[in-house]
Structures are given as C-alpha cells and as structure tokens.
Amino acid sequence: MPTTIRDVAKQLNLSITTVSRALDGYSDVAEETRQRVIQAAEEMGYAPSRSARQLRRQRTDTIGYIMPTSQPRFADPFFSEFIAGLGDEASAQNLDLLITRAPPDQEAERVVYQRWVQGRRVDGVVLSRMRQDDWRVRYLHESSFPFVAFGRTNASFEFTHIGVDGASGIRRLIAHLVEQGHQHIAFVSAASDLSLQIDRFKGYQEGLAEAGLIFEERFVAESNLTRDGGYLAGKKLLALQSPPTAIIGANDLTAIGILRAARESGISVGSDLAVAGFDGIDDTEHTAPPLTTLKQPVYDCARRLVRMLTALTNNEAVEEPHVLLIPELIIRDSTLR
Amino acid sequence: MPTTIRDVAKQLNLSITTVSRALDGYSDVAEETRQRVIQAAEEMGYAPSRSARQLRRQRTDTIGYIMPTSQPRFADPFFSEFIAGLGDEASAQNLDLLITRAPPDQEAERVVYQRWVQGRRVDGVVLSRMRQDDWRVRYLHESSFPFVAFGRTNASFEFTHIGVDGASGIRRLIAHLVEQGHQHIAFVSAASDLSLQIDRFKGYQEGLAEAGLIFEERFVAESNLTRDGGYLAGKKLLALQSPPTAIIGANDLTAIGILRAARESGISVGSDLAVAGFDGIDDTEHTAPPLTTLKQPVYDCARRLVRMLTALTNNEAVEEPHVLLIPELIIRDSTLR
DNA sequence: TTGTAGGCGTTATCAA
DNA sequence: TTGATAACGCCTACAA
Numbered sequence: 001m002p003t004t005i006r007d008v009a010k011q012l013n014l015s016i017t018t019v020s021r022a023l024d025g026y027s028d029v030a031e032e033t034r035q036r037v038i039q040a041a042e043e044m045g046y047a048p049s050r051s052a053r054q055l056r057r058q059r060t061d062t063i064g065y066i067m068p069t070s071q072p073r074f075a076d077p078f079f080s081e082f083i084a085g086l087g088d089e090a091s092a093q094n095l096d097l098l099i100t101r102a103p104p105d106q107e108a109e110r111v112v113y114q115r116w117v118q119g120r121r122v123d124g125v126v127l128s129r130m131r132q133d134d135w136r137v138r139y140l141h142e143s144s145f146p147f148v149a150f151g152r153t154n155a156s157f158e159f160t161h162i163g164v165d166g167a168s169g170i171r172r173l174i175a176h177l178v179e180q181g182h183q184h185i186a187f188v189s190a191a192s193d194l195s196l197q198i199d200r201f202k203g204y205q206e207g208l209a210e211a212g213l214i215f216e217e218r219f220v221a222e223s224n225l226t227r228d229g230g231y232l233a234g235k236k237l238l239a240l241q242s243p244p245t246a247i248i249g250a251n252d253l254t255a256i257g258i259l260r261a262a263r264e265s266g267i268s269v270g271s272d273l274a275v276a277g278f279d280g281i282d283d284t285e286h287t288a289p290p291l292t293t294l295k296q297p298v299y300d301c302a303r304r305l306v307r308m309l310t311a312l313t314n315n316e317a318v319e320e321p322h323v324l325l326i327p328e329l330i331i332r333d334s335t336l337r
Numbered sequence: 338m339p340t341t342i343r344d345v346a347k348q349l350n351l352s353i354t355t356v357s358r359a360l361d362g363y364s365d366v367a368e369e370t371r372q373r374v375i376q377a378a379e380e381m382g383y384a385p386s387r388s389a390r391q392l393r394r395q396r397t398d399t400i401g402y403i404m405p406t407s408q409p410r411f412a413d414p415f416f417s418e419f420i421a422g423l424g425d426e427a428s429a430q431n432l433d434l435l436i437t438r439a440p441p442d443q444e445a446e447r448v449v450y451q452r453w454v455q456g457r458r459v460d461g462v463v464l465s466r467m468r469q470d471d472w473r474v475r476y477l478h479e480s481s482f483p484f485v486a487f488g489r490t491n492a493s494f495e496f497t498h499i500g501v502d503g504a505s506g507i508r509r510l511i512a513h514l515v516e517q518g519h520q521h522i523a524f525v526s527a528a529s530d531l532s533l534q535i536d537r538f539k540g541y542q543e544g545l546a547e548a549g550l551i552f553e554e555r556f557v558a559e560s561n562l563t564r565d566g567g568y569l570a571g572k573k574l575l576a577l578q579s580p581p582t583a584i585i586g587a588n589d590l591t592a593i594g595i596l597r598a599a600r601e602s603g604i605s606v607g608s609d610l611a612v613a614g615f616d617g618i619d620d621t622e623h624t625a626p627p628l629t630t631l632k633q634p635v636y637d638c639a640r641r642l643v644r645m646l647t648a649l650t651n652n653e654a655v656e657e658p659h660v661l662l663i664p665e666l667i668i669r670d671s672t673l674r
Numbered sequence: 675t676t677g678t679a680g681g682c683g684t685t686a687t688c689a690a
Numbered sequence: 691t692t693g694a695t696a697a698c699g700c701c702t703a704c705a706a
Contacts (some may be wrong), residue, residue, distance in 0.1 A: 002457055004699060015677045020701060030675060047455030051391035052699035055682050060388065073418070073636050075619050080412040083420075086407045087438050091449075098399075099436050101424050108414075112428075118384030120339055121433070203354070227623050230494045260623050269595050282412050286564050286597050288625030341683060352693045357685060389683035392698045615704060677706075683698105690693075 003046040005014040023048070047281070051181060062096040064110055064122035064311060068104040068129045076225070076253060077281040078298060082150070085302025093310055098122055105131065105193075110139075117145050123313045126305050132197040143237065146312040151195050160308050162276045162301050166196055166278065169294040169327035170203030173209060173276055176292075176329065177246045178211045179336055183275055186219035186234040186244035188254050200250055200278060219244050223254055230257020238265050238273075245273060246335070249260050250285050252277035252293055259287055259334070274335040278327070289333035297329045340383040349377055360385070371601055392455020399433040400646060403449055403461035405441040405466045412592060413562070415635060417466075419487070423463060424640025430647055442468065442530075444546055447476075454482050460650045463487070463642050467532040476642065483649040485642045488532050492654050497645050499660040503615065505665035506631040507540025507585065508547060510613055514583045515548045517674055519611055523556035523581035525570040525591050535585055537615060556581055575602050575610075582610060583672070587662040589614035589621050589630055596624055596671070611672040615664070626670035634666045643649055 002234050009016040014037070020309030022023050022037035028124060032061060040046075044294065048335040050215045054060050065086055067079055083099065091095040098121065102109040127136055130151035137155050140147040149161040177185055189203045199228075208215050223235035230249050234257055237244055249255030269275050270289050277284060280295025304323075311318045346353040351374070359366045359374035366374075377383075391397050411566055425438055427434040435458065439446040444671065450473060453459050460483065464473055467488035474492050479485040486498040491512055514522055524541045527534040545552050555577060558570035571594060574581055586592030592614030599606050606612050607626050614621060617632025641660075648655045 001453065005701095006699080016700080017678080017702080018676055019675090024701085028675060033675080045455055046700095047452065049392070049399065049699050050456045050458045052682090053701080054388035055392050055684085055698090056700045056702090058682070067424075072421065074421055075414050075417045077412050077417070078415065080414070080417045081410070083436070084409065084411055086440065087404075087436060091437055097436055099424060100428055101421065110595070115384065117381055118339065119387045121387045135393055222612045227619065231623075239352065256623050259625070263625060286568075286593055288596070288600060295460070295462065343683080353684085354686090354693055354695095355691085358692090361685085367691060370691080386683050386686095389698090390685075392700085393684045393686085395698070514678090675706105678704085680701105680703090682700090685696105685698090687696080688694090690691105 002049075003044045003209045005046070005048065005094030005136045008037070008040055008046050010043065010051040011044065012036060017246075027070075029089075041244050056334070058120075058121050059313070060096075061094065061134045061308065062098050062122045062123065064100075064116050064125045066109070066125070066146075067099070067101040068109070069101055070103045074101070077283060078251070078253075078279055079280065081300045082128060085299040085304055089303035089306035092304065094305075095123075095310070098314055104129070105135070109318055111137070113139065115137070117143055117278045124148070124309045126309060130159075132195050132198055133193070134195075140260060146309060148309045148312065150305060151197075152207055153195055153276060159330065160304060160312060160321045162308075162325065164296045164325045164327055165198035166204060166294075166327065169278065169329065170200050171207040172206070172329050173248065173292075173294060174207030176331060177248075177274055177276070177335060178197040178213070179316060180246075180274060181337060182215060184219065184242070184244040185246040186237050187223065187246065188223045188230055188237070188247060188249045188258065190223065190225045190250040190254075192222075197250060204248065223250065224249050225253055227253050227257040227260075230254035231249070231261050232257070234258035234261030235265070239260065245271065247275050249275070252279040252281045252291065255293070256283065256287060257289070263288075270333050270335070271337050276335050284332070287334070292332045292335040294332050295330050296325060296329035303324070340381045342383070342385065345374070345377055345381055345383050348381065369481075391407060391529065395457075396431075396460050396650070397458065397608045398431065399459045400427060400643065401433050401435040401437075401453050402465075402651075403429045403446070403462070404436070404438040405446070406442045406467045409438070411438070414620060415588070415590075415616055418618065418637045419465060422636040423643055426640035426643035429645065432460075432643075432647070441466070442472070447472070450453065450476065450524040454480055461485070461646045464648060467516075468530045469532050469535055470530070471532075483646060485646045485649065487638055487642060489536075490532055495659070497655050497658040498647060499642060499645075499662065501664055502633075503536035503634045503664065504540035504543060506538050506615065506666065508544040510629075510631060510664050511541070511544030513668060514585075514611055514613070514672060515550070517583075517611060517672060519583040521556065521579070521581040522549060522585065523558065523574050524548065525558045525567060525574070525584060525586045525595065525602060527560065527562050527587040529559075535586060536575070560586050560587065562590060564590050564594040564597070567591030569594070571595035571598030572578050575599065575604065583643045584610065584612050586612070586614045589616040589628065590617045592628055592630070592671075593620065593624055596628070597669055600625075608671050608674050609670070613672050617665070617667060621667075621669070624671070629669045629672040630667050631664035632667050633662065638662070
C-alpha cells in the first residue's frame with residue numbers, strides 16, 4: 001500500500017488540502033507548515049499518484065510517439081536519435097514519453113492512435129516520416145488533438161511542423177558530384193508515398209537538369225531505407241551494362257548498404273564510385289570510407305518539436321509553427337577522388 | 338469534451354454499470370444489449386479514460402524503461418534493439434511503454450526512479466546495463482516494486498533477470514583468435530563498475546590463461562562503449578612499441594571505432610590485425626570488413642523480460658526467473674587472415 | 675492560513 | 691440481467 005496524501009495529512013494533523021497546497025508551492029501556506037509537510041512527505045516516501053492527478057487535472061503530462069516502422073525488429077539510428085531528443089526535452093519539461101511502434105498506414109496504426117487519442121492517454125503526439133497523403137494528419141486535425149510533425153504533407157490545412165528541404169540538399173549534392181566529374185548519377189529511392197522520397201527525388205531530378213544531365217529511368221532503384229535494401233539496390237545498379245559512377249541513397253542506411261555492395265563487387269568507393277547518403281547519422285563518420293551525407297539536425301529537431309507541442313497543449317501560440325531547414329552537405333571520402 | 342461512459346449510457350438509456358460491463362466482456366450482459374453498447378460506443382467514439390481506469394484499478398498497464406546513458410545525444414543500436422523488443426512485447430500484451438533516459442548512478446537517475454515508483458506511474462520497470470553494486474536493484478527490492486533486469490549484479494538476494502555469460506563467450510573468442518595464430522591480444526574495456534565489463538574482462542583473463550598466454554597490463558585500454566571511445570583506445574593500442582595483433586572491444590561500437598583507428602593507421606584488418614566485438618548489432622554485418630562478434634539475442638531477451646515482468650505484476654510465478662544465455666560466436670572477415 | 679466538500683470517469687460490490 | 695452507489699487519490703472553489 002503506497003502512501004497517499006491522506007496518510008501524510010493524518011500524520012501531521014492537517015487537512016489534505018493544506019498538504020496538497022504546501023507541496024504544490026502555493027503561497028497561502030505558512031512557511032513553517034510547508035516545511036513540516038515537505039519533511040513528512042519525504043520521510044513517508046509520499047509522491048502524488050499520477051493517475052489521480054491526471055484524472056483530476058484532465059491532462060496526462062505525457063506525450064506520445066509512434067514509430068512508423070514495418071519490421072518489428074527495426075534498428076534505425078534515425079529513430080534512436082529522434083527518440084533521444086524527444087525524451088530529453090520531455091524530461092526537461094517534466095513530461096513523460098510514451099512510445100510504441102506500428103506499421104505505417106495499416107489498421108494497427110489506426111488502432112494505436114485511436115487508443116491514445118480517445119483514451120486521452122497522452123496530451124499530444126509527435127509524428128515523423130510523413131506520408132504525402134497522411135491519414136494521421138487528417139485524423140488528428142479532425143479530432144482537434146494536439147500534434148506536431150517532422151516533415152510535410154500535402155494536407156490542405158496548416159499544421160505545426162518542422163520540415164527539411166531535401167530537394168535543395170540533393171541539388172547541392174549533385175552539383176558537388178558533377179564537380180567531381182560524375183555524369184552518371186543514380187538514385188536509390190524509398191517508398192513512393194513518403195514525403196521525404198518525393199522531396200528528395202524531386203531534388204534528384206532538378207539537380208540533374210541543372211547540371212544539364214539527362215534523367216535515366218534505369219538509374220533509379222526502389223528500396224526501403226534499410227541497409228539490406230540499399231545493399232540489394234546497389235548490387236542491381238552496379239550490375240547494369242554501363243553502371244553509374246555515383247549513387248545517392250535516399251538515406252544513410254541505404255548508402256551504407258550501397259557501400260557494402262560496392263565492396264563486394266571489388267569497386268573502390270571514392271575513386272571508382274561515389275556514394276552519398278542523407279540524414280547524417282553517427283555511423284557515417286565511421287564507415288569505410290567515411291560517407292558524404294546531407295545532415296539534418298534530428299536530435300535538435302526532436303527537442304524543438306516537443307517544445308512546439310507543449311505550446312500547443314498549453315494553448316499558447318507557437319512562435320514559428322512552420323520551420324523549413326536546409327540540410328548541411330558534409331563531404332567525406334566517399335565522394336572524393 | 339471527450340465522450341464519457343455517461344454519455345453512452347444516457348444515449349442508450351442504460352446504466353453506466355451495464356455499459357462498462359458490456360464493453361469489458363462480462364458474461365452477465367444480454368448479448369443484444371452488448372451489441373447495442375458496442376455499436377453506440379463505436380459511433381460516439383467512446384474509449385474509457387485511461388487515468389480514471391488506472392485510478393480505479395490501481396494499475397497503470399504501463400511498464401517503464403530508463404536508459405542508463407550519460408550523453409544526452411546517444412545513439413547506441415543496442416538500446417534501439419532493446420527498446421524495439423520491449424515495445425513489441427508490450428504492445429502484444431496491451432501494455433504501454435514509458436521511456437526516459439538518465440545518467441547512470443547519479444542523482445538524476447534516483448529522482449526518475451522515485452518519481453515512477455512512488456507516483457505509481459508504471460506497474461513495473463525493466464533494468465539494463467547493470468552495475469556490480471547496483472542501487473536500483475536494492476531500491477526496487479526494498480520498495481517491493483516489480484522489476485526485471487538484463488544482466489546480473491552482486492546483490493545478496495535473488496531477482497528475476499536474464500544474464501549473458503560474457504566470460505564464456507570471450508573465452509571462445511580468444512580460442513578462435515589463438516587458432517588464427519594470435520599471441521598478442523588486447524582488450525578495450527568499459528567502465529569498471531559495469532557487470533558486463535567485469536564479466537567480459539574475466540573471460541579475457543581466463544581465455545589468455547587457457548591459451549597459455551600471459552596477461553599484459555599494457556594491452557588493456559579503458560574506454561566507454563562508444564565508437565569514439567573505441568577509436569581513441571584503438572589508436573593508443575596501435576601506437577604501442579610492439580602493438581597487439583588482435584583487439585577485442587567490450588562491445589561492437591567499441592570494435593567499430595577500433596576498425597576506424599586501424600584504417601587510419603593503414604593497417605589491414607583481417608590480415609594484419611584481428612578485431613572483434615560483442616553484442617551482434619546489425620551494423621557488424623556491414624562494416625569493412627564485416628566484424629566478428631559475440632551475438633546476444635537482445636531483441637528476444639527484451640521481449641522475454643517483458644513477459645517475465647507481467648508475470649511478476651500479476652503475481653504469477655515466473656517459470657524460469659534466472660536465465661543465463663551463452664552468446665553465439667559469429668566469425669567474420671575481421672578475424673580471418 | 676487552514677478546512678470542508680464536490681467531482682474528475684471508472685470499476686466493483688451489492689441489491690433488485 | 692440490470693442499476694444504484696461507493697470508492698480510487700487528488701485538486702480546488704469556497705467557506706471558516
């Protein structure tokens with residue numbers, strides 16, 4: 001039986017009101033009383049019951065994040081970093097972070113969101129890996145449930161989010177590759193309904209055009225943002241009649257897979273083949289060779305998203321509700337001859 | 338204003354009791370009534386308030402996990418995989434997973450645990466990266482709060498856990514290295530209060546002894562289980578007068594850092610230097626060269642730990658409360674000449 | 675400065 | 691088979 005506020009009150013011969021107010025730092029409690037209360041609470045190991053408080057206050061002081069990944073056994077560093085950011089900022093704001101995983105765009109995903117929203121399990125949710133036509137955005141919007149998103153969609157209404165301008169990033173990357181003398185640049189893509197794919201692929205096409213290169217269908221390989229996917233796509237591209245001399249992965253994991261494919265084919269990355277990724281995860285610094293990438297500040301974005309979300313849940317105005325970041329091109333050996 | 342059970346009851350001219358029981362699947366509700374209730378609830382978008390239910394039932398249906406990492410911006414694949422396992426099993430059991438991070442063995446860590454335990458925020462917690470003398474174990478034990486651990490400690494009492502026999506794993510690894518002709522085997526270690534360090538280091542010493550090799554202090558470099566730490570330690574070892582021909586990292590991340598140090602020193606891993614890690618994270622398959630490692634089934638352990646924990650919180654007996662696993666030696670190019 | 679009392683939305687006991 | 695009612699532990703308007 002855990003200690004309740006009643007126990008503390010009884011012990012001190014005070015009312016529960018006074019105990020409550022003393023601990024919550026109200027000013028209309030005698031300082032001496034407050035000290036006694038605080039000490040007794042400490043000694044008796046009292047901490048207010050979260051569920052009681054939540055029920056009474058009609059808020060949970062908890063935010064939720066549902067990782068949109070298909071494989072149960074995922075291990076994508078992007079999510080680690082994102083979650084780390086969410087968690088740290090949540091702690092800083094004295095919020096709890098509830099986490100689960102659901103395969104994107106399936107019944108299971110809908111069930112989880114509904115459980116959390118209708119059961120008022122969390123005060124707000126953070127979305128990531130947005131889809132172009134994203135039912136989550138519509139649903140939360142219609143339910144007027146607080147949410148923020150990492151990424152954009154084609155929704156007809158506005159919502160609080162941080163976007164990254166992948167297109168401009170990829171354009172810069174292509175300019176760099178062209179500078180290195182590359183004319184045959186391939187792209188390993190992600191699922192076509194993902195906003196990041198549409199955005200980055202647009203950059204790919206625009207970048208080629210800007211450099212006066214022609215877009216070739218055969219230089220595009222579909223993949224799934226994983227190392228294994230990148231590996232397979234890389235193999236395929238390298239097996240072409242006249243293979244590309246540079247390959248861009250839709251994300252770093254994909255690029256890491258491509259590195260491996262190149263290694264297995266005996267191709268020297270850097271001199272014979274340029275490889276680049278997108279995200280700027282830690283691993284890229286330690287691959288062989290170190291990987292050129294477009295870095296987005298995932299950790300900081302996550303923290304900022306939480307701050308935006310708390311503004312929303314507190315009915316405060318979000319200072320800058322639509323952020324668009326430019327990723328930073330980090331050039332490493334994988335694209336240097 | 339979200340829908341409450343009262344709204345549904347009123348709508349149907351039933352008592353809230355009946356609605357509650359109908360939705361919870363009690364048998365003493367007329368089937369026809371139940372159908373009406375279920376349909377109405379669906380239409381009205383009703384889902385029971387979690388906080389109310391929690392308060393009433395005196396349980397949260399939530400388990401907690403506090404990542405013991407110092408750097409805020411961590412990204413350790415071990416934790417990704419562990420969390421994935423916890424999350425998936427929690428979902429399967431209809432539990433929520435609460436996650437935060439706290440620097441090990443500091444005031445902040447104590448505060449978080451106390452908040453969760455005393456505030457009855459979660460029904461039980463999962464511990465990982467155990468310390469030899471672990472205050473968390475003592476505290477939870479004394480509070481009779483349900484917990485399970487991934488790893489062992491020197492506690493004088495029993496507690497439910499899954500351990501991995503790192504010592505035997507490292508012994509096997511050393512046997513393999515010796516077979517490959519290595520005589521000068523170094524070890525890059527972790528913080529000395531970690532159980533995994535004590536365990537694996539013991540294996541290192543025993544392994545050397547079994548092979549008739551002498552233990553040399555200079556072949557041990559302190560590190561911190563990160564890539565960067567491994568890199569620095571690797572540099573140091575490779576700069577020795579007569580450097581080792583094989584280096585074992587306390588975990589895979591460390592080993593990945595060592596790979597990089599070797600690369601920078603122009604040393605060919607495999608032929609000139611053997612490198613091996615511990616954990617079996619996904620990255621090891623994609624490094625250059627692919628990394629020999631001792632694989633522990635992190636994902637499955639996490640799932641199993643959750644099952645053990647639910648047994649505890651339901652006051653059921655845990656079938657096998659003390660598990661000891663033998664890690665699997667996966668030999669890859671990094672230790673083959 | 676302190677206390678009384680009502681209610682947040684459920685579930686569970688007991689009676690009808 | 692259904693309903694009235696009492697908690698669960700806390701916060702807060704209002705009264706003293």
